Amino acid sequence: MVKEKINRLLLPSIILYRSIAICCMAILIVVQAKLIYNTYELKNRQYNLDEKELINDAYKQAIRNEVLFPGGAKILRQHIDKNLVKFQELYTNGPKEFEAFQKQVSEELYKDLTRYSTMDSLFRAIHTQLALTNDLQFLLILNNIAITFDGISYIPIYHKGVFGDAPVNIREVGQGMLIDGDLSFANRENLVTSISISDPSPNTLQVSFSLYVDQYNRQIAILKQMVPTLSLSLMSIAFVLLIYYFTYRNWLKQKKLADMKSDFLNSITHEFNTPISAILVANKSLQNPDIITNYTRVNTLTGIIKRQTDRLQTLVNQALDITSMSKENIEKESHDLEKLLEEIINDYELKTPEKVQIRYTAFTSGSIVPLNRFLFTTMLYNIFDNALKYNNAAIKNITVITDWKERHLTVSIKDNGIGMAESTISHIFEKFYRGKHNLQTGGLGLGLFYVKQSLEAHGWRLHLQSQIGVGSEFCIFIPYHTNNTGL
Template sequence: MKRKINILITASILGLMALSGIQAYLINNTYKLEKDAFIEETKRSIFRFDDNIAEIDSIYETIGDLVINQIIDYKRGLLQKPAFLSDFAKTRDAINSRYIELYQNTFKEQGVSHPVKFQKRLKSIVLLDSVANDTLFFKSTKEQSLHLIGDNFDINSAYGINNSQTTTDTERDYVEDGLQKTINFEFQVVTQDYFNIDGWEQEVLRRMSGILVLSIFIFALVLVLLYYSIKNLITQKKIADIKTDFVNNMTHELKTPLATLTLATKMLKKDDIKQQPQIVDNTIQTIERQNKRLQQLIDQVLNNSLGYQEIQLNKELVDIEAYVNTVLDDFMLSQKSKAIRLNRNFSIQNQKVKLDKFYMTTALLNILENAVKYSDGDVIIDCMVNSTSALNISIKDYGIGISNKDKKQVFDKFFRAGNTEVHDVKGLGLGLYYTNQIVKAHHGQISVESKEGKGTIFTLTIPFH
């Protein structure tokens, strides 16, 4: 059964992991699709935003005039290619803040609700000639291209929009050596527009919030259902094991008196036995003893199964030291099978406590009897009583002890520590359960400390009020 449960748990965990993997894959794909849709939506919103905006056109003309003047200087031999547009940053700084303000206002008018940064970059300038073109400026990658105008941001995380190629035929007059001259040239400019969205991840996640919440809810629901299913399965197995152990223990406890009763009944049927009154009397006494034992077993199952809510206490004010000594004395008188040394230690401050003497005596005797049952050879028991802030009764033995695993269940109904299939120690697993219920009925607590082979300490704490 245990192997089947382990297989089921392993299969459930693997299934949950597979479900988690599939869900993560689907969420990741949805995230990518939402991201692409968001980027495309932004592209459409700002695509060619600068068309038909006069003030932006005048800014482009300023940049164009600078490029034309640099080309004229180049053609006149006053400027070398490596220095082409090397001081362009000065011109950009003069006009850039107004350009950024203009395009941000335009984006707002176009309904772009999220913050977008925009820039235009120069890729190449080529002088066109029927014989041979002359490349004045060329950068093969977007990282190397020149930032013409717009916000400054990491170009590697940017998205491209327009790749614009413009051809211009220009004729300009200039003065050289006191003479006015005219220069004609045709050039081609290639630019690329880029944009970057601050916090686009949050925007995409916001759009996915519905599916994310639903996915998390479904995953949590499956996890909780799996947890409770496995927990209930294990609980049912424990209950089944407890029932089996109880039936085995009860069967074992009933076998001896029943066998004795059967044998005694057969003896009474024999004619020769009937003629011997002494043997008949002894046999009848044996029947009475075994009948009483059977009745005790039944009463133990019925009475010791009560929960603390069902226990009706009849509390009375008792003298702590006198009461505990009486219980210990009665216990010592009832134990004749083993040599027992009982050490008593009292630290009494509050002399009186209210409790039900009948039930509390039962609780203490259950612990004391267990100390005898689970001790090998001579039995040593220490009983320590303290009544400072509450009544604390500690009963310590030096027996076989309880394992850490069993300590967690030692107060459970029908549970017996150790190997439940070995019946060297008689019992039904009800004594400590009933003791715990009695202490709870007094609004108290019971704790256990134990190490295997070192003994056990049970401590009962009963409040004064």
């Protein structure tokens, strides 16, 4: 009841702390993601700056007095200069005819510029000239063509979107028509140069074009440069997650320990109250003048007091023995294991009810084992007690077998009790732990913990197998030594 009240009080705090931890973790991840993104954008803008300047200078030098590429100016004059008069007439007298002719000239110009482009060979020459090691790609885009009849105002012949939704046989990329190149995208980060040529004289052209150059795997190259930043960021997040994890796990352990201590206090209160109550009742009865003269009644009551006092002493000793047990402070003597087991079983059978059968089979003989007799006896008694306490069979069976297995001397104790689930087995040897079951049994949750401590004190190990509804088997492995058996 007390534990349930405590859990109800703690539940809102647990939810609050967990929510705060999750929110803080989410904020940290968002901040780290923002920082990484900003770092990527910064490196993206600064990437290949030296190569851009070199390519820009070489390209401008190569197309001096040219447009787009060597030979590009001639193609432009062929399509625009010869049509200047017609453009002027249509622009003045027939806007619809002007738009149709504008589209026609733009498409024809696009065909010739792409057909006769020398940009690919020019770019290879620049690449060789500058001894660039990167595998670079380029895009050459014509952004704008306009004409002026008076040297002041310009009339567009082509720019992206000039034809509206009308179909046009021109491949457009970025902000204009694609003249040459195989770069998959154009943006400000890979823009090398944007050139605009004009002459403020009547009947002249205004031409704007752009060159874009980039590595084909730019994003991967940038991410490689960011490996230290990414690693540190991920490590910091992982480190914080680990701190959260271990903190939460330790908190769960502490909570579990607190729960077990609470269970222990509840159990020990019950276990101590039972014999104390019996002693008090017996003592009160002995104060009755009618009973004090009855030898039989007095003998019965003193027997009750003796048994309950012994039980209290056993409970106290069990709790104290747990705290002082270790490999270093136990005294061992050599014992014939088979004979000792027979004595222990015979003594235990004296206090068991008739509906309990203990079978002992020894497949070994003359096994001399160094052990602490008291600890060994108490350990077996605890296992036997467990086998009977958690058993609802009509005839309760315990089978004890000694044998050799894996070069170890083994003592197997098997019962036909209620068995244990895997979740119970993983905790059954913990201090104060008591499994969840329907049987109303007493105890402090120290019996099997005592077994574990005894095994560790002797340097032995235990293998436990259990099946619900079938029973459990405790198998103790005692290390083999030639002087144990005389072999």
